[in-house]
Amino acid sequence: MIICANFKTNHTRKSVRAYVDALCNLETDHQIRIYPPSSALFKPKSPKQIKMGAQNFYPVKNGSFTGEIGQEQLDEFEITSVLIGHSERRHILSESDELIANKFNFAKENNWEINFCIGEPKSIRDRGKEAVLNYLETQLKSIDVAYKNLIIAYEPVWAIGTGDTASIEDIKEILDFLREKTFAPLLYGGSVKSENVKEMFELENCDGVLVGTASWDVESFKSIINQA
Ligand code: PGA
Numbered sequence: 001m002i003i004c005a006n007f008k009t010n011h012t013r014k015s016v017r018a019y020v021d022a023l024c025n026l027e028t029d030h031q032i033r034i035y036p037p038s039s040a041l042f043k044p045k046s047p048k049q050i051k052m053g054a055q056n057f058y059p060v061k062n063g064s065f066t067g068e069i070g071q072e073q074l075d076e077f078e079i080t081s082v083l084i085g086h087s088e089r090r091h092i093l094s095e096s097d098e099l100i101a102n103k104f105n106f107a108k109e110n111n112w113e114i115n116f117c118i119g120e121p122k123s124i125r126d127r128g129k130e131a132v133l134n135y136l137e138t139q140l141k142s143i144d145v146a147y148k149n150l151i152i153a154y155e156p157v158w159a160i161g162t163g164d165t166a167s168i169e170d171i172k173e174i175l176d177f178l179r180e181k182t183f184a185p186l187l188y189g190g191s192v193k194s195e196n197v198k199e200m201f202e203l204e205n206c207d208g209v210l211v212g213t214a215s216w217d218v219e220s221f222k223s224i225i226n227q228a
Contacts, residue, residue, distance in 0.1 A: 001201060001228040002151060002185055002208030004033040004115065005215030006055065006083065007040075016040040022218045023050060030228050031208070033081055033115065038069050041077045053081030053115065056089065059099075059106030071110065081113040085139070087157045091121070101142040113149045115210070117189070122158040133177055145182035152184050153210040159190025161212060166190060168199050175205040194223040201228050 011019065016036045023032065024046045032050045044052055058068035074082075084103050089095045107114050118139040120132045136154070144150075154174050156166050166174075166188075175186050188200050189210030200206050208228075215221040 002031045002033065002187060003221075003225050003228060004053075004153075004187065004189075004208065004210045005035065005221055006086070006189075006210060006212045007034070007036045007216060008055070008088070008212060009037060010216050011036055011040055013040040013042070017042070019218045020044045020046060020050070020052075023222070026222055026225060028225055028228075030225060032225065035081075035083055035115075038073075041074070041079055043078045051081050051113075052077070052079060053083065053113070054079050055083050055086070057082055057103070057107075059102045071106075080111075081115065082107050083115045083117065085117040087117065087119055087121075087155060087160055091157065097142055104143045108144065108147050108149075111149060113151065114147065115151045115153055115187075116143060117153045117155050117210070119155040119157050119160075119190070125156065125158060129173070132174070136174070136178070137181070140181060145184065147184075150182070150184040151187060151208075152178060152182060153187040153189050154178060155189035155210060161191070163191050165192065165196055168203070171200060171206070172203050175203060179205045192224070194220060194227065197224050198227045 033053050035053045035055045044050055054074055058065045058070050060070040062070050062072045085100050118136050120135045124131050124135045159166050171188050178186050185207035186205055187208045187210045188206055192209045192211045193214040
């Protein structure tokens with residue numbers, strides 16, 4: 001399984017160091033990804049299945065892009081895993097489809113692992129299953145779904161940070177649909193916690209989870225990993 005922690009705008013460099021130290025005691029064969037704020041990136045001296053990744057970057061080596069970080073800043077910490085297309089960047093930070101596609105192509109050229117997030121907002125959900133599947137298909141159109149270092153995270157927007165998880169039947173249906181489009185590992189995200197993760201791990205086409213809120217506390221994240 002691939003089990004990812006998205007810290008969003010939480011934690012500091014000091015607390016991320018303590019978090020990673022606490023995680024290193026855990027014996028696990030699963031692939032663990034930690035996406036801390038940019039100010040807390042570093043290369044963990046941990047077993048190689050625990051990797052740190054970037055929540056955001058601008059698709060340039062360096063340059064005049066105030067407030068952004070580029071390849072040079074990620075290289076400093078040997079960061080080779082990136083989140084792209086997260087709904088908070090699409091909807092709160094207004095990232096366009098064009099920028100998302102540029103980020104994808106830049107990350108692909110660098111051979112980075114891309115954790116690409118897709119998911120429908122509530123307004124699409126309310127229009128029914130076909131609308132949802134069409135929406136997800138459109139989100140995949142601008143990227144190379146055969147890219148070898150691709151992971152796809154299905155995260156319905158209305159389930160993120162709300163405590164409302166998609167039903168297990170819905171998750172199964174969407175992951176089965178995505179499996180027909182790509183061989184990339186498929187994750188589910190959206191209010192995942194230790195109480196609901198087991199049935200997700202049991203789905204045939206679920207290769208892991210992307211966890212926000214329930215990952216911020218290391219013991220809570222460990223209990224999710226322990227169920228994989
Ligand atoms: P959540 O966030 O687990 O708090 O819903 C998931 C995510 O944003 O990736």
